[in-house]
Amino acid sequence: MSGGMREDFREILRLTPAGARVLDVGCGEGDLLDLLTRERGVDGQGLEISADGVSACLARGLAVVQGDADHDLDSFPTRAFDVAILSKTLQQMRDPRHVVSELLRIADRAVVSFPNFGHWRVRWALLARGRMPETRTLPDPWWSTPNIHLCTLHDFLALTDDLGLRIEACAALSGGHPARFIHPRSVLENWRAEAALFVLRRD
Amino acid sequence: MKALSPANEGYESGGGVWRFPADRPLRLDSGAALSPLEVAYRTYGRLNADRSNAVLVLHALTGDQYLASTHPVTGKPGWWTRVVGRGLPLDPDHHFIICANVLGGCMGTTGPSSTNPATGAPYGLAFPVITIPDMVRAQAMLVEALGIETLFAVVGTSLGGMQVLQWAADYPERIFSAICIAGAARHSAQNIAFHEVGRAAIMADPDWRGGAYEAAGVRPEKGLAVARMAAHITYLSEAALQRKFGRELQSDGLSWGFDTDFQVESYLRHQGTSFVDRFDANSYLYITRALDYFDLAAAYDGQLAGAFVAARDVRFCVLSFSSDWLYSTAESRHVVRALNAAGCRASFVEIETDKGHDAIFLEEPALDSALRGFLASAAEKRGLS
Numbered sequence: 001m002s003g004g005m006r007e008d009f010r011e012i013l014r015l016t017p018a019g020a021r022v023l024d025v026g027c028g029e030g031d032l033l034d035l036l037t038r039e040r041g042v043d044g045q046g047l048e049i050s051a052d053g054v055s056a057c058l059a060r061g062l063a064v065v066q067g068d069a070d071h072d073l074d075s076f077p078t079r080a081f082d083v084a085i086l087s088k089t090l091q092q093m094r095d096p097r098h099v100v101s102e103l104l105r106i107a108d109r110a111v112v113s114f115p116n117f118g119h120w121r122v123r124w125a126l127l128a129r130g131r132m133p134e135t136r137t138l139p140d141p142w143w144s145t146p147n148i149h150l151c152t153l154h155d156f157l158a159l160t161d162d163l164g165l166r167i168e169a170c171a172a173l174s175g176g177h178p179a180r181f182i183h184p185r186s187v188l189e190n191w192r193a194e195a196a197l198f199v200l201r202r203d
Numbered sequence: 204m205k206a207l208s209p210a211n212e213g214y215e216s217g218g219g220v221w222r223f224p225a226d227r228p229l230r231l232d233s234g235a236a237l238s239p240l241e242v243a244y245r246t247y248g249r250l251n252a253d254r255s256n257a258v259l260v261l262h263a264l265t266g267d268q269y270l271a272s273t274h275p276v277t278g279k280p281g282w283w284t285r286v287v288g289r290g291l292p293l294d295p296d297h298h299f300i301i302c303a304n305v306l307g308g309c310m311g312t313t314g315p316s317s318t319n320p321a322t323g324a325p326y327g328l329a330f331p332v333i334t335i336p337d338m339v340r341a342q343a344m345l346v347e348a349l350g351i352e353t354l355f356a357v358v359g360t361s362l363g364g365m366q367v368l369q370w371a372a373d374y375p376e377r378i379f380s381a382i383c384i385a386g387a388a389r390h391s392a393q394n395i396a397f398h399e400v401g402r403a404a405i406m407a408d409p410d411w412r413g414g415a416y417e418a419a420g421v422r423p424e425k426g427l428a429v430a431r432m433a434a435h436i437t438y439l440s441e442a443a444l445q446r447k448f449g450r451e452l453q454s455d456g457l458s459w460g461f462d463t464d465f466q467v468e469s470y471l472r473h474q475g476t477s478f479v480d481r482f483d484a485n486s487y488l489y490i491t492r493a494l495d496y497f498d499l500a501a502a503y504d505g506q507l508a509g510a511f512v513a514a515r516d517v518r519f520c521v522l523s524f525s526s527d528w529l530y531s532t533a534e535s536r537h538v539v540r541a542l543n544a545a546g547c548r549a550s551f552v553e554i555e556t557d558k559g560h561d562a563i564f565l566e567e568p569a570l571d572s573a574l575r576g577f578l579a580s581a582a583e584k585r586g587l588s
Contacts, residue, residue: 045548051569054552058573061580063518065539065551075540 008087008113008197009035011171011179015111015199016040020082023047023107025069025099026089030057037062045081047072070094073102081107088195090114090156091147101163104202113173113197118152118190136175137194153190160200168199214288214295215272218245220311221348229306229313229341235331239320242345243311244268244303247287248295250351256587257351258293259342260302261363263563264490265431265482267310270302271295276481282564283360285571292574293358297587301349305362306341307333307490309483313341316417316483326485328414333489335362335497339369343377355585356578358382360563361530362490368499368510368538375514380581382520382574385527385563387534388507388541389498394529397437398491401430405484414485427484428475435474440526440559500541507541518584519549520577522570529560550577 005013009032016022018040024033027046030053036042046064048054057064065072069086070093084107086099091114093099103110115137116122125133132142140146151159160167171179172193179197182189220243223229228238245268250257260270262282267274271281271288287293293300304312307330315330322329346354357378359367364386371381387394405411408426412419436444448467463469503509519542523535532553542549554569556562562570 043548051552051555054550055569055572055576057576058520058550058552059576061576061583063548063550065543065549066553067536067539067551072540072543075543077544077546080543080546 007173007179011197012085012111013039016042016083023081023084025084025086027057027064028053030060030062030064032087033062034060069099073106076106078105079108083107083109083111085111088113091150093149096149097159100159104165104200110200112200113195115195116153116193117150118154119194120191153184153193153196157184164203166201166203168201171197173197214247216246216248221345223344231331231337232334233331237313237331240341241313242303242341244301244345245270245272247271247300248298250299254351255355255585256297256299257354258298258300258356258358259346259354260300261359261366262302262305263361263363267308268302268304292571292578303342303345306338307486307493309486315485315489325417330489333493335365335369335493336373339366339373343374354378356380356382359386360384361386362494365497371514371517372499372510375517378517379585380518384522385524385530385560387530388500388538390495395495397433398495400433401491402488404429405488411484423484424479427479427487430487431478432471432475435471437529438560440557442526442557443559508544511542511545511547515546518581519547521549521551522573523553524562525553525555526557527560
């Protein structure tokens with residue numbers, strides 16, 4: 001990733017209180033957890049599916065369990081964390097609805113980000129070319145993409161309504177640019193945002 | 204094979220046999236009391252002034268205290284010289300490493316071949332049945348006797364991994380971190396079944412003599428060797444056996460008889476016969492029994508998380524091997540889920556390998572790097588340099 005810190009990391013860092021108990025779901029090699037530990041002194045726990053990712057995290061001194069959100073969130077007790085983070089992997093979950101609802105069972109607050117399938121480039125690829133979109137945020141061809149549950153910003157909004165969740169903040173993310181706070185119900189933003197980041201609470 | 208790796212030369216810093224006085228018996232789960240209790244151990248490195256750098260290493264079923272020093276019977280290097288030594292994850296330059304022979308063992312800690320004070324003869328089957336909590340209680344007595352209030356880490360493999368979990372349940376305030384490698388929180392039906400094969404082989408040997416073989420001046424070597432052969436298969440993965448031996452023959456053709464035609468047969472027989480030189484048949488019966496009785500959740504109404512609720516301040520690391528079918532990844536995951544449920548700080552990784560349970564002792568860079576990372580961050584939190 002060019003330009004230093006990922007734009008969603010910057011937002012998450014800003015939103016995370018010092019010393020918070022944080023669960024990072026799909027924490028990869030632990031970049032975000034490491035950042036939060038160093039900058040905010042959080043009590044961090046990661047969940048990561050790849051053994052290489054977990055090993056990298058262990059080498060950095062992070063507490064990370066090899067597992068995945070679809071199967072392992074249910075092992076955590078209710079309200080075990082202050083913040084649960086699911087960064088750009090919601091669309092890869094088998095059961096995204098269950099995952100979002102679990103995040104808000106085990107944590108008081110969830111930070112969820114995902115690529116917006118309503119972005120104009122995506123719509124254009126489908127409308128004009130009649131092909132599955134391959135964009136900066138969705139680079140893989142349809143037959144090899146790990147993204148099995150893509151949604152638009154407004155689709156996700158409908159899910160949060162359905163689950164009775166409160167949206168504390170919503171930001172549009174686009175590679176390289178600083179996050180932009182937006183009104184999630186805006187029709188225009190559903191065209192403009194390449195990816196979206198939601199901060200959710202139970203209502 | 205005899206040469207020690209230079210990394211470990213001269214690192215043994217002490218050890219011997221700790222003899223607890225008769226007024227300090229070991230209270231056993233069975234209700235019996237064992238006295239006098241002796242615990243044989245070895246140490247590596249030096250205890251620092253704060254007494255904060257002690258690491259207790261817990262060995263597997265047929266392991267012993269010769270963690271990183273030449274074995275007195277076999278002349279082979281210690282069983283974990285891959286991990287313990289200068290520049291290695293457990294480093295005598297930084298850690299004070301203790302390894303004790305398990306209760307019921309045959310390398311100096313009180314076991315069925317020890318002298319029964321009531322008769323003056325070896326205990327044999329008069330030795331009380333022991334459990335994993337009993338083993339841990341004896342280890343805790345040794346650690347206390349060595350003047351250590353809190354262990355920086357308790358690290359165990361296989362049977363030792365189970366003891367690590369028991370330590371976390373019984374003495375959470377006395378451990379700072381816990382590493383369970385290829386362990387489990389209970390023995391499965393398949394685990395018990397394999398052990399029963401081993402015990403049946405020992406007991407079927409006419410030289411077992413109802414456990415009183417020492418008085419008769421014989422040893423049930425055939426039975427113990429068969430027990431080891433059966434167990435050894437469970438330590439290897441099918442892929443590793445196939446890779447090592449395939450259907451390779453010992454000589455050019457089949458013997459058309461029952462000699463060791465196949466290389467895998469020869470290997471297993473060697474495993475069996477070399478084992479009897481260094482292990483006692485009754486110890487094998489007692490320790491396998493303790494493993495079979497192990498079910499950590501049982502004392503917590505079947506809820507494993509209950510065993511860990513008092514251990515929320517302990518830093519846990521659970522490691523499994525992908526091709527281990529003796530104590531599989533599923534068993535480790537079961538432990539990790541319970542740690543999560545109890546709100547413990549836990550790390551877990553399944554190490555990708557085709558070497559089976561035996562990967563504990565073999566070249567596994569991913570194991571080293573996981574141990575190194577976990578121990579380094581724990582050391583930082585503990586204030587060790």
